[in-house]
Amino acid sequence: MTTARTHRTQRERREQTREALLDATISALVELGYARTTVQEISARAGVSRGAQQHHFTTKAELMTAALEHLFARLIGEMRTMAASLPPGPSRVARGIDLLWEAYSGTLSTAAVELWVAARTDPELRAVLRPVDRALGHATLELYREAAGAELPEAEVETLMLLSVNLVRGLALDAMMGGGAERRARLLDEWKGQVLARLAR
Structure with missing residues (x-):
């Protein structure tokens, strides 16, 4: 009997964070427009820290x-x-x-x-x-x-x-x-x- 894996790998966590940032960017662009879409707004929508955001996109x-x-x-x-x-x-x-x-x-x-x-x-x-x-x-x-x-x-x-x-x-x-x-x-x-x-x- 095998035990289901419950912990995500580091790569899976990175991909999930990246995807959350990209989806948050699109939703902010559509709702707020480019000028009002700040990196802080995107990070907040994605639920990640500013440091985590900069790790993926400089x-x-x-x-x-x-x-x-x-x-x-x-x-x-x-x-x-x-x-x-x-x-x-x-x-x-x-x-x-x-x-x-x-x-x-x-x-x-x-x-x-x-x-x-x-x-x-x-x-x-x-x-x-x-x-x-x-x-x-x-x-x-x-x-x-x-x-x-x-x-x-x-x-x-x-x-x-x-x-x-x-x-x-x-x-x-x-x-x-x-x-x-x-x-x-x-x-x-x-x-x-x-x-x-x-x-x-």
Whole structure:
């Protein structure tokens, strides 16, 4: 008979602390905005000391971008899981656009907008945010490639992905500013129709 392990290893404790800090960063960004999200606020939300926070992330910019990367990785994992259950063909691509909108229009969009705006006048934040933004684009492109399969040339898949990402980012900003949900749904449907028409050709 084996005894269940009740004590966490040091590595498990480190990972749990890191995850708590990243989740606390995202929630503070969404609720308070970048300017009011202090390292002290994040540490308090995560239930860790300032020293423990500095052990994981030495600067605020590093913590912010790691949190965005953490959130994006989680969302991409969820999108991959959902996409795997979709049937092949044009409907898969249309549903992929819906999944992209669902991912970008929620917490990810709010947190990302806060950081992108702050990065305009913060060189340190901008320097660490750019690689995360590029990785986000690459991962989204891979999802598009999987959805489109061999139905479209590589360059066209990339163009459609970039147009889709910029569309949903703009629509997410519109939602944050109080724009109408019906108009956003109509624009998404229009874009999906154009993509399906291109596939049909």
